[in-house]
Amino acid sequence: MGTAAAKQDRIGARVPHEVYETLCRAAELTGATVNQFLVQAALKEAQEVxxxxxxxxxxxxxxxxxxxxxENPPKPNAKLKAAMKRYRKARRDDAGTAFNWEP
Known part of the structure; x- marks a missing residue:
């Protein structure tokens, strides 16, 4: 049974020449191709975000x-009880039932 090739997508970008030169220099200093450098840098930033x-x-x-x-929630106060009452009323489904929460 053969293994399926991993799906790969393409990403492209147009940049000013100065940006391209900077990226080429950084890639060369790290021993990577420009494409490898861009993917590694973008992936690292994406993971951090x-x-x-x-x-x-x-x-x-x-x-x-x-x-x-x-673990020890406070007892519901009047405002919370009123909010749950409004919530139950708003959440009626097609069968006419509602979320049934009782404090």
Missing amino acids: IEREEVIRLSPRDWNWLLDLT
């Missing part, structure tokens, strides 16, 4: 506070 936007970092003190709040 994704981590920065999707990962929440907490100090140990804040982590303990959040954990305690999650």
Whole structure:
């Protein structure tokens, strides 16, 4: 049984000559082709952006506070109960049922 080739996509960009020369120089200094250099640099930046936007970092003190709040939530107050009542009313589905949460 043969192995399927990995799907590859193409990315292209037009840049000013000065930018191209800088990229060529950096690629040469790292021993990579311009294409390899661009992909490595872009991938590294993409991973950093994704981590920065999707990962929440907490100090140990804040982590303990959040954990305690999650494990020992306060009793619902009047505003929360009213909000849940509005939510249940708004979330009626086609069968006429609603999310049934009781504090």
